[in-house]
Amino acid sequence: MRSTLVSNNKFSKLNITPKLLLGAGPSNPNPEVLEAMTQPVVGHLDPTFLGIMDDVHEMLKFAFQTSNPMTLPLSGTGTAGMESCILNVVEPGDTVLGIENGYFGHRMIEVAKRSRANIIPLAFEWGKPVELEVIEEALKNNPSINVVLAVHAETSTGVLNPIKDIADLAHKYDSLIVADTVTSLGGVDLQIDNWNIDLSYSVTQKCLGCPPGLAPVTANQASIEKIERRSVPPNTWYYDLLLLQKTYWGATQRTYHHTAPITMIYGLREGLRLLVEEGIEERIQKHTDNCNTLRKGLEIMGLEMLVPEGNNVSSLTTVKIPEKINDQQLRSSLLTNHNIEISAGLGTLSGQVWRIGLMGENSKRENVFRFLEALEIELKAQGMNVSAKEAINQLG
Ligand SMILES: Cc1ncc(COP(=O)(O)O)c(C=O)c1O
Structure with missing residues (x-):
């Protein structure tokens, strides 16, 4: 029965x-964003939708201030962006410096531990800015470090970390940097290319004025090359960045990867359009x-x-x-x-x-x-x- x-x-x-x-977060979405989200749902390979994806791609690059071709919104929240960036770029055998001065720096370290790399956590007092000399010391003393993890705007404490300086240090010691820009994208100064940030993830529900559900990600050539050199594929299929780029977001002939959250993408397009307009x-x-x-x-x-x-x-x-x-x-x-x-x-x-x-x-x-x-x-x-x-x- x-x-x-x-x-x-x-x-x-x-x-x-x-x-x-x-x-x-979430913050209140712009009314225009909510209105855009009531537009008719079309298929995710419909030419109309493919055009919308192109718009999102272009405007997301503007928001991140980057020319990275690999710039896309992942289906999922900020933590999906975090997992995707870290689990793609870090592989077993790598040495990762995880900088923590708040809850989300700590979470990056926890995620990195799942990659079976060697993780060196570097903790600072919560609520205080990180100390660049201490970061440099850690990089100097551990020459095997090849990935640095850091949060730009630490939402748990309200501290803005000097992400450009951290990126400079990472590169000085031949390392890539993954930056959490969840609370900065679209509201706080952030210049992915000028600051040489290799990989970054963010969210829609904070300064972009959209509901939660997408994680904008951007990756530069150096980080893509490191991912391409992996000896084993990343331990994630859904969030495999190269696969997503090859089949869907970066492809000239887009094919099915997963069913894009159409309505969310409409909302993001409008949120980005408002940013461009402003x-x-x-x-x-x-x-x-x-x-x-x-x-x-x-x-x-x-x-x-x-x-x-x-x-x-x-x-x-x-x-x-x-x-x-x-x-x-x-x-x-x-x-x-x-x-x-x-x-x-x-x-x-x-x-x-x-x-x-x-x-x-x-x-x-x-x-x-x-x-x-x-x-x-x-x-x-x-x-x-x-x-x-x-x-x-x-x-x-
Ligand atoms: C700095 C930072 N990183 C990561 C996240 C995780 O994002 P989400 O809750 O959308 O998964 C948050 C969430 O507020 C955050 O503030």
Whole structure:
């Protein structure tokens, strides 16, 4: 006998209350992106769709500031991009330097361990920038290192790592670099070619103003040559970059690799189109300005930043939770009473900081003010006397 669902009205039509997503991601997609995603679904080898793929390819290169022919959106989230880049370029017998000053640097190391290479983890205090002299020392002392892993914008701490300098060091010691650009692509200055970054992955759900589901990846000639020299194929078929490029994204005669998530690609095309329309420098400046407004506003209200100005990520601000304030209660009342989401601290920073994202579509002055006003109400509810009005007046 077939099983039945007894209650007809248990599953009503979805009706989600909109929230302002000011956490570590996803951020709110641009309305135009959501609209693009309602366009009719066509086949993944339909000429219309192939044209859309060409557009995405061209605009993604612009977003990454690269001319790498191998630049494509993987089907999957940022971690799929991480696994794909690392498991393609690292093979058994390699020596990998994994730089960690936060949760995602740590995750890169964990992923690399699955490649059966020799992994040298190099940990710095979370919330502090990495020290270039220590990285250089590690490279000097371990000449077999041939791949370096590093995060550009560490979302767990809000620290912006000097990825160009790390890339320079990696190359000085004959190594390739894999850079996590998840929280920087489309919002923070990132120049793949000028900075000589060999391989990089990102996401759609942060500064590109799209929902989660795709992982843009770019790989230069040096990294492709290393992948081509592998003695064994990477331990992944779905995320085999050379195969994907050969059959689908880079091919003149595209053939089936897997069924592309059509609707997601429509959304990404629109997110990228909006970036092109706005201009990359304007987008970067907007993120910097709104981040500075948020930081100043919070400081006027008496809160303290985790990361000093200059080392901070402009799309993600980490602020210390004031003493005697209940972290969980505050975040949950922001969500219930104001429909605003912010993120908790991750890993060792759990319970110590809040992470406030102003990414892509959400990087707006009015969102900063809406958040400060809601924060005032909820901090006051827990007995802390603060004034958002005063902060907003001072910010002008
Ligand atoms: C820096 C960084 N790397 C990797 C990831 C993993 O991405 P995803 O959660 O989309 O798999 C995240 C997610 O927030 C991130 O912030």
